Amino acid sequence: MAASLLACGVDPKRTLLFRQSSVPQIAQLSWILGSLQTVAQLQRLTQFKEKATKFLQGNVPLGLFTYPVLQAADVLMFKVIRQVSSRVRSLRNPLKKMSKSEASAKSRLEISDSAEEIEEKCRKAVSDTNAQLSYDPQARPAISNLVSFLSNSNDYTLLN
Structure with missing residues (x-):
């Protein structure tokens, strides 16, 4: 993945690349943030509602359900502002x-x-x-x- 990003022109002098799994604090922060959320709050998220319709009888994987919490941990851990992605x-x-x-x-x-x-x-x-x-x-x-x-x-x- 890093080679692909560099080949696409990502400037390594201006960009920090790392493997998320090598930073255990992200998972730890995700756990803490997840403990502060309710099932009802996560079910109201637009991204979840859109993707959950693809699964029959409510058999939604837990990873899909909790993914927004992991995304929040990613952003908060490094105080990243994703200007481009929006x-x-x-x-x-x-x-x-x-x-x-x-x-x-x-x-x-x-x-x-x-x-x-x-x-x-x-x-x-x-x-x-x-x-x-x-x-x-x-x-x-x-x-x-x-x-x-x-x-x-x-x-x-x-x-x-």
């Missing part, structure tokens, strides 16, 4: 975040995707019927998502 949207539904758990592989770009696969996925991404190119995430989320990809991959700055 902007990366699905190629199939720009109102949702891009996610590896999405059923369609065409909804996301994978680190292991070839240049041809990335080009194909972006070509088939949802856009809209307006011929004008503009950036307006509220009115035109689909095309704005693609403009964001172009901007980020070419070091352009988006001006609203």
